[in-house]
Amino acid sequence: MRIAINGMGRIGRLLFRRLVMMPGVELVAVNDIMELHQLAYLLRYDSVYGPATFEIAVENNELIAAGQTIRFLHEPAPAKLPWKALQVDLVLECTGKFLTKALASQHLEAGAGNVILSTTGAEDIPLRIYGFNQHQLNGDKHLISPGGCMTNCSTHLIYLMQSIGIESVHINVLHSYTSRQELVDGPHKDLRRGRAAAESIIPVSVDLGQSLERLFVLLKGCIYTITTRVPVANGALANFVFQMKEAVTAAQVNELFKQAAKREYKDIIQYTEDPLVSLDIKGNSHSAIIDGSLTTVTGRTVNLMAFFDNEYGYTSRVIDWVRFVGAGKL
Ligand SMILES: NC(=O)c1ccc[n+]([C@@H]2O[C@H](COP(=O)([O-])OP(=O)(O)OC[C@H]3O[C@@H](n4cnc5c(N)ncnc54)[C@H](O)[C@@H]3O)[C@@H](O)[C@H]2O)c1
Numbered sequence: 307m308r309i310a311i312n313g314m315g316r317i318g319r320l321l322f323r324r325l326v327m328m329p330g331v332e333l334v335a336v337n338d339i340m341e342l343h344q345l346a347y348l349l350r351y352d353s354v355y356g357p358a359t360f361e362i363a364v365e366n367n368e369l370i371a372a373g374q375t376i377r378f379l380h381e382p383a384p385a386k387l388p389w390k391a392l393q394v395d396l397v398l399e400c401t402g403k404f405l406t407k408a409l410a411s412q413h414l415e416a417g418a419g420n421v422i423l424s425t426t427g428a429e430d431i432p433l434r435i436y437g438f439n440q441h442q443l444n445g446d447k448h449l450i451s452p453g454g455c456m457t458n459c460s461t462h463l464i465y466l467m468q469s470i471g472i473e474s475v476h477i478n479v480l481h482s483y484t485s486r487q488e489l490v491d492g493p494h495k496d497l498r499r500g501r502a503a504a505e506s507i508i509p510v511s512v513d514l515g516q517s518l519e520r521l522f523v524l525l526k527g528c529i530y531t532i533t534t535r536v537p538v539a540n541g542a543l544a545n546f547v548f549q550m551k552e553a554v555t556a557a558q559v560n561e562l563f564k565q566a567a568k569r570e571y572k573d574i575i576q577y578t579e580d581p582l583v584s585l586d587i588k589g590n591s592h593s594a595i596i597d598g599s600l601t602t603v604t605g606r607t608v609n610l611m612a613f614f615d616n617e618y619g620y621t622s623r624v625i626d627w628v629r630f631v632g633a634g635k636l
Pocket residue numbers: 312313314315316317318337338339340381382383400401402403424425454455484485486616617620
């Protein structure tokens with residue numbers, strides 16, 4: 307399968323590192339508004355995951371990595387990208403900029419076979435969470451959103467808790483800072499995102515609640531979300547407070563996740579009672595690592611905690627999608 311990545315930031319570069327090593331994948335081209343020498347440097351050295359395990363060279367406006375030659379494009383407008391000439395089967399849209407159907411479809415108009423975003427995107431793009439509803443494809447099946455990292459962490463947990471009976475859920479995701487915040491104080495339309503990211507605990511609003519309500523229509527008006535950005539470069543810990551229809555025990559809740567992690571969700575959910583901290587889950591491919599030692603219950607209120615690597619865990623689901631498309635299932 308011939309793949310191109312648009313947007314070589316945190317997510318795009320991690321996908322690059324992983325896809326060049328993946329059998330059956332030909333990484334044909336990458337596109338970014340940064341310069342090629344900057345991209346080559348950022349691919350070689352990564353402050354979270356360390357240096358690349360293979361050489362990355364630049365020759366004739368191309369990247370040479372792990373035995374593959376990858377064309378570098380420097381084009382801000384997706385409509386002008388040469389996807390037709392390069393016979394691209396799948397574009398991974400990782401800029402975070404082209405999030406409506408009209409904007410993301412420009413890749414299809416430029417000749418790409420399929421487009422997968424790296425976040426939720428607008429409501430006119432179907433939202434499909436791997437391992438939950440990836441088979442429910444209708445309409446625009448060549449353009450899909452696989453959700454964001456927080457949506458992927460939350461979906462399976464809510465689904466499983468729904469099997470016992472939920473009235474409502476409050477979610478607070480403690481999340482590492484991202485490029486959508488400032489490093490030192492500066493102006494930002496979301497004022498708190500303009501405050502020095504490594505200096506404060508910073509509550510920000512995100513579209514997690516709306517995304518989850520699209521997936522769980524029966525819980526509309528019953529899902530409340532916030533994310534709190536914390537001064538680490540990677541990693542997240544989601545705190546779910548479920549109001550259940552009936553009283554449950556912590557042991558009952560933990561057993562539900564222990565079994566799910568062993569069986570149908572084994573690649574997506576992990577269950578542990580080890581005393582983890584966020585650094586311990588760096589490079590973990592699961593979307594949710596339930597820490598059963600932190601599960602507490604008071605009457606009908608359940609407090610559940612799940613770690614995830616917002617970059618590695620998330621790109622693992624995008625790679626599941628790459629395999630899904632490669633198998634001709636999209
Ligand atoms: N970082 C995370 O933890 C994470 C996890 C899951 C999903 N996401 C989502 O993935 C998307 C990207 O996030 P990120 O953290 O990698 O961001 P980033 O800022 O690190 O990367 C974005 C990249 O896109 C490039 N870019 C911007 N405009 C462009 C254009 N017109 N054409 C080509 N390239 C362009 C930038 O130069 C940059 O390299 C966002 O929608 C984000 O919400 C991020």
